[in-house]
Amino acid sequence: MxxxxxxxxxxxxxxxxxxxxxxxxxxxxxxxxxxxxxxxxxxxxxxxxxxxxxxxxxxxxxxxxRFDVYASVSREIRAIFRDYTDAVEPLSLDEAYLDVTGAESARAVAEEIRARIRETTGLTASAGVSYNKFIAKLASDQNKPDGLCVILPGKGPAFVASLPVSRFHGVGPVTARKMERLGILTGADLRDRDLPFLQAHFGSYANYLYGAARGEDHRPVRASRISKSIGAERTFSTNISAEAELAERLAGIADAAWARVERARVHGRTVTLKLRHPSFETITRAKSFAEPIATRDAFLAAGRFLLAGQLPVPNGVRLLGLTLSGLVAEAERPQPALPL
Structure with missing residues (x-):
């Protein structure tokens, strides 16, 4: 961000x-x-x-x-990420790695995510797209603000060589000053030092620096937590006020969310509706059930019940979302006792 x-x-x-x-x-x-x-x-x-x-x-x-507000916006943004991949590794409230391997175009995914963030939150984001985490992180800072930078595999080493080492993720002010004393100012300078030299001066950090200077980074994107909720939301290009159209859009959102629920093999007891007005005022309403919701139809029915309580909306709705929480794995769900 x-x-x-x-x-x-x-x-x-x-x-x-x-x-x-x-x-x-x-x-x-x-x-x-x-x-x-x-x-x-x-x-x-x-x-x-x-x-x-x-x-x-x-x-x-x-x-x-207002950290509670920043955290709330961060959750909105991460919900958008998870519409594209479950491999999301947050670094902080405002930054994350996404692994979109298998997408037809990583650039297109990044552009779409940036557009949805703008539509949903009114804020801008910059993205870096590349073949590993180290270069993607560098690229994300390259065209800020509101920019996109794509570094293809064949261009990675040259891109890294051209940058000051102070830009490298993990090289703080103290390390940068130490490198400067050693005559290492750019990625090219770092690449010219052999591994024994780096080990002598940077210890266990040397292997990372040696690979990074050559555009190499084999760290995977690691999802940092088990989801406490699963859902989907959509921001509309024009505000919607017609009840029939809202019901139709909610059904599509329920389909997208339920596909993720089935993929995660979970059930949940609480359904939450999210509704955003054109003024950016956001309303959430939730309903909890004694038994886990096990079907898409039951999930949608709960969502429609919550939506009915917010109608009419004369000024329209710019965003609609539906979430399932209170999750339990299918294997942990209590099974009904058989009759004698």
Whole structure:
């Protein structure tokens, strides 16, 4: 995501748009948690003391962080990711690796995800597409904000060689200064050092650096958690207010969500409807059941019941979602006792 915390604040408060904004504290002991792109032009960065940030940008506007809001938006974005792959490895609230191996076009997937994030959240995201995690991460920063960078396998080593080592994921300020003392400023400089040299100076980290300098990274994308819920949602190109059309769209969303439920081999007891108005106000309504929901028809019926409670919607709906939670594996589901 592009300047995630600051962008959320600018989205929710129109008076902040186009202005230098820092999320955090501006007092003597305050720290910048995130800075808008307008603030970054003055050299304001995350983790910078608030007083220093004000000296660099006297017009800087500080807002208190709202981590519950950022986490909620992050969950919306990850729900979009999981419409394309279950292999999602979050790095933080605003960043994740996705393995889309098997897609006809990884570029097209990235473009579609970026478009859906914009439509769903009103925020922009940048994407890097490549054949391994290391280069995809580098590429994601290449054309920020609101950009896309694709590095094909044959171009990977040259791309890495051209970059300063300070851009490498995992090379922090301390390591970068150490490399500078050793005359290593770019990926090409790092590539020119042999493995024994790197081992002597960087220990167990040397093997990673040696491969990275050559565009190699064999780490798989690892999904970090077992899903607590499974669902699907869709943002519509035009707002929908007709009840019949909303019911039809909800059925398609239920189909997409239930396909994931069946793939995960789970059942759940709670159905949640998500509805977003054109103003970006988001409403969720849930209903829990004594027994796990075992069929798509029952899942959709619960969703339609929840939707009926929100009708009519004279201004229309821009997003609709349906989620199943309270999950249990099929093997763990209690079986009814046989009659004697």
């Amino acid at each position: 592009d300047a995630f915390f600051a962008s959320v604040e600018q989205r929710d408060d129109p008076s902040l748009r186009g202005k230098p904004v820092a999320v955090g504290g501006g007092g003597p002991r305050g720290v910048v948690a995130a800075a808008s792109y307008e603030a970054r032009k003055f050299g304001v960065r995350s983790a910078m003391p608030g007083a220093q940030a004000v000296r660099r940008c006297p017009e800087l506007l500080f807002v208190k962080p």
